[in-house]
Amino acid sequence: MTRHVALFVTCLVDLMRPRIGFAAIRALEAAGCDVVVPEGQTCCGQPALNSGDRDHAAALAKQTIEALEPYEAIVVPSGSCAGTIRCHYPEIFEHDPLWLPRAQAVAAKTWEIMTYLDQVCGWKPEGVTVDAKATYHDSCSGLRELGIKAQPRRLLKNIDGLTFAPLQGEETCCGFGGTFCVKYPSISNAIVGEKADAIDATGADLLLAGDLGCLMNMAGKLNRNGSKVRAYHAIELIAGMGDGPAIGEEA
Amino acid sequence: MSGFTAPAGTASFKERADAALGDPILKIAVERTAGTAEAKRTVAVSAFPDFEAARTRAAAIKDHGIAHLGAYLEEFEANAVAAGAKVHWASTADEACKIVIDICKAANAKSVARSKSMLGEEIGLPHALAEAGIGRVETDLAEHIIQLADERPSHIIWPAMHKTREQVSALFKAKHRTPHQEESIAAMAESARRELRSRMLGADVGISGANFLIADTGAVCTVTNEGNAELSLVPPRVHIVTAGIEKIVPSMPHAIHMLRMLARSATGAALTQYTTFYTGPKRPGDRDGPEEMHIVLVDNGRTKMREEGLAEMLRCIRCGACMNHCVVFRQIGGHAYGGTYPGPMGAVLTPVLDGLKQSRDLPNACTLNGKCQEVCPVRIPLPTLLRGWREKSWREGLEPTSMRWGLGLWAFVARRPSLYRLGTGIAVRAMRLLGKKGWIGTLPLAGGWTRHRDMPKPAPQTFMTQYRKERRK
Ligand code: SF4
Numbered sequence: 001m002t003r004h005v006a007l008f009v010t011c012l013v014d015l016m017r018p019r020i021g022f023a024a025i026r027a028l029e030a031a032g033c034d035v036v037v038p039e040g041q042t043c044c045g046q047p048a049l050n051s052g053d054r055d056h057a058a059a060l061a062k063q064t065i066e067a068l069e070p071y072e073a074i075v076v077p078s079g080s081c082a083g084t085i086r087c088h089y090p091e092i093f094e095h096d097p098l099w100l101p102r103a104q105a106v107a108a109k110t111w112e113i114m115t116y117l118d119q120v121c122g123w124k125p126e127g128v129t130v131d132a133k134a135t136y137h138d139s140c141s142g143l144r145e146l147g148i149k150a151q152p153r154r155l156l157k158n159i160d161g162l163t164f165a166p167l168q169g170e171e172t173c174c175g176f177g178g179t180f181c182v183k184y185p186s187i188s189n190a191i192v193g194e195k196a197d198a199i200d201a202t203g204a205d206l207l208l209a210g211d212l213g214c215l216m217n218m219a220g221k222l223n224r225n226g227s228k229v230r231a232y233h234a235i236e237l238i239a240g241m242g243d244g245p246a247i248g249e250e251a
Numbered sequence: 252m253s254g255f256t257a258p259a260g261t262a263s264f265k266e267r268a269d270a271a272l273g274d275p276i277l278k279i280a281v282e283r284t285a286g287t288a289e290a291k292r293t294v295a296v297s298a299f300p301d302f303e304a305a306r307t308r309a310a311a312i313k314d315h316g317i318a319h320l321g322a323y324l325e326e327f328e329a330n331a332v333a334a335g336a337k338v339h340w341a342s343t344a345d346e347a348c349k350i351v352i353d354i355c356k357a358a359n360a361k362s363v364a365r366s367k368s369m370l371g372e373e374i375g376l377p378h379a380l381a382e383a384g385i386g387r388v389e390t391d392l393a394e395h396i397i398q399l400a401d402e403r404p405s406h407i408i409w410p411a412m413h414k415t416r417e418q419v420s421a422l423f424k425a426k427h428r429t430p431h432q433e434e435s436i437a438a439m440a441e442s443a444r445r446e447l448r449s450r451m452l453g454a455d456v457g458i459s460g461a462n463f464l465i466a467d468t469g470a471v472c473t474v475t476n477e478g479n480a481e482l483s484l485v486p487p488r489v490h491i492v493t494a495g496i497e498k499i500v501p502s503m504p505h506a507i508h509m510l511r512m513l514a515r516s517a518t519g520a521a522l523t524q525y526t527t528f529y530t531g532p533k534r535p536g537d538r539d540g541p542e543e544m545h546i547v548l549v550d551n552g553r554t555k556m557r558e559e560g561l562a563e564m565l566r567c568i569r570c571g572a573c574m575n576h577c578v579v580f581r582q583i584g585g586h587a588y589g590g591t592y593p594g595p596m597g598a599v600l601t602p603v604l605d606g607l608k609q610s611r612d613l614p615n616a617c618t619l620n621g622k623c624q625e626v627c628p629v630r631i632p633l634p635t636l637l638r639g640w641r642e643k644s645w646r647e648g649l650e651p652t653s654m655r656w657g658l659g660l661w662a663f664v665a666r667r668p669s670l671y672r673l674g675t676g677i678a679v680r681a682m683r684l685l686g687k688k689g690w691i692g693t694l695p696l697a698g699g700w701t702r703h704r705d706m707p708k709p710a711p712q713t714f715m716t717q718y719r720k721e722r723r724k
Contacts, residue, residue, distance in 0.1 A: 009714050011665070015675050016707065018714035037718055042665040048658055050619060052641030052650065056662035063666055140620035173578045177618025183654070184265070184616050185699030190272050190582040191618075192704065220704035223690055248707040250689045 003033045003121070006071035010081045011043040012212045017247065020212060023239035024077040024113050030239070031123035040067030046084045049092070050178050061089050062099065065106045074110040077235055078211050079142015082112040087145045112142055113235055114210060118151040124158040130242040131161040135204035136234070137218065138171045139211040152210055152234045159237060165202040176217035196221040199229055207231040219247040264612035267587040277413050281584045284412040285575040291519025292572060292626070299515065309512045310630040313566035316499045317557065323466040323499045324548065330469025334531030336544040347549045348379035351458065351491055354545050355385050360455035364483035366475065367391035368460020369407050369569055370495050370549060373591045373604065376458070388450040390479035392443055399426045405585030407592060408517050408571040413584050457484035457541065461494035462568070463509060467502045470530040471546065474510065474523040481527055490532065490541040496548050497565040509568060512628040516570035552603045564599050564636060566629040573623035573633060579616060588613060595623035595633045602640055611649045614640035672715055679709045
């Protein structure tokens with residue numbers, strides 16, 4: 001059975017690290033999916049939603065719903081953006097009888113990529129080798145809004161050569177928080193500083209997570225600190241693209 | 252003494268937060284207490300048969316009480332009066348203070364012994380007592396420290412958590428009449444005991460708060476770990492309780508369930524050392540106890556919260572778990588929040604008490620990571636309530652212009668996919684010009700980011716551009 005899925009790329013992946021989008025396509029195709037990238041998509045509206053700008057959040061949500069609703073399933077390489085669509089779109093249109101059912105329908109078929117591959121497709125990577133020791137950070141929205149915890153670990157376990165070092169405080173926020181990191185930079189810095197120290201203390205070669213925002217925050221701090229730990233979105237490794245440049249490395 | 256004192260009043264949230272971030276001693280002090288509390292709670296919760304079900308029940312008990320607030324408060328009043336207490340109603344902080352001061356004056360009180368209560372802080376009772384010329388002794392050890400240092404509490408369970416033992420020792424040496432000689436905890440506690448006991452026993456009035464008001468018996472429940480409440484409320488002639496109206500629970504079994512949740516969430520203990528139920532004053536034949544008991548039921552914005560979509564916040568049992576687990580609180584401590592209540596729950600409550608205009612930073616200074624909600628024993632959706640304040644702040648135009656413009660522009664472009672593709676394409680190329688070797692060290696308009704960390708250089712082309720090219724092949 002071929003699954004027809006639409007990939008919602010997320011604005012950060014589109015702009016900063018397209019590899020994650022291509023890795024997502026590759027993994028989904030390996031899992032037997034037929035992938036399209038709908039044209040009308042831009043940003044899910046989370047920055048506006050979390051800043052209290054409900055009107056713009058609703059406008060962007062409507063646009064995203066329109067772009068995604070024709071598809072059987074929507075897959076997102078970010079727990080945070082998937083969480084926005086799944087958990088917050090129905091809230092945004094709580095009092096809008098026209099848009100609420102549409103928001104609910106899209107929410108119900110939207111999946112974070114690793115959850116989709118693991119839980120829906122029952123797929124696992126095959127023949128992928130990465131000789132390294134990795135540590136994993138559980139990004140907050142994915143963890144607490146969507147229950148993403150075991151899925152990425154189950155997928156990563158199938159990669160040959162990859163070993164794991166537990167991260168002290170793996171469920172503790174990295175201090176990114178979308179616009180929080182630019183609104184309150186010194187507090188955000190103090191939080192990510194501790195996170196970077198904890199990552200360094202694992203002795204791992206690689207830092208993995210499922211959200212580019214958090215990854216950019218942690219990798220940016222690690223680099224500023226002169227750390228040697230390299231950061232990837234977990235889907236890059238899962239899709240067999242772990243031999244490419246890490247975040248902040250030139251191709 | 253190098254204590255961190257919050258720059259009060261005029262300083263902005265950011266200034267207070269920066270001052271806190273610059274204080275290494277504060278960081279150590281907060282981490283010691285909150286870190287220990289976090290670890291102990293984890294153990295206590297995992298040993299609890301079905302903590303998730305217990306949380307659901309706790310939330311339901313509070314919701315039920317709040318939905319029928321009027322009826323249960325009336326029941327409580329009737330039962331408290333039947334037990335011999337006098338019940339007063341205050342709709343504002345000032346009214347509540349006035350009632351307390353009037354009772355003290357009528358009793359000819361020279362001094363009062365106070366057992367720590369956050370409501371007392373909320374209504375400004377210490378200040379009101381001072382203005383009325385009534386001497387006050389704080390009987391909770393941490394609150395005593397705060398009183399000596401002339402500071403405000405920085406946590407709702409450990410008001411002096413921002414101070415290290417070394418700082419407290421120095422403070423006691425300077426202020427106690429017969430201070431300790433050795434530096435041990437025991438010697439310091441003894442010094443505080445010598446200082447406090449005589450004053451506690453000599454007080455004319457004892458003032459306390461309430462953890463729960465029990466409707467069907469008219470009892471007031473108080474928990475402490477030091478036994479100071481008992482010692483400061485029983486000997487005086489008059490006992491005054493000030494309590495928020497949301498403290499109501501229908502019956503004793505409900506109170507017991509809430510107590511189990513409270514202790515585990517706050518300190519990880521199965522129960523607090525002292526749990527006392529006060530039902531009316533001394534009765535004929537009783538050997539001790541106060542002659543009069545007054546209960547002041549305070550609204551101070553609570554019924555308004557119910558009407559304004561903050562009803563869930565009235566479930567709060569002041570356990571402090573949300574702040575102990577909050578990444579922001581752990582970095583800046585309680586004083587930076589600037590209100591009576593710090594941390595996530597404070598960020599929801601302070602705008603109610605002090606006005607949103609003064610406190611719009613608090614609901615914003617949160618990463619919305621959801622940990623507070625995960626640990627809250629009564630399942631308060633704190634992130635949702637914080638987002639609600641952000642929306643109100645946005646609607647009322649309180650958010651900074653730069654933010655409004657920035658987001659407005661972003662949304663304008665993001666709503667026009669072809670313009671968006673053009674814009675992101677240009678942005679990517681412009682950003683690449685600023686980078687060296689893969690990283691950007693300073694990025695205009697994102698100074699907050701690059702002051703502390705590098706920004707990875709974006710790929711030469713956006714995903715959409717590359718994807719389209721590939722598909723055309
Ligand atoms: S909001 Fe919840 S976790 Fe925080 S103090 Fe209140 S009851 Fe405790």
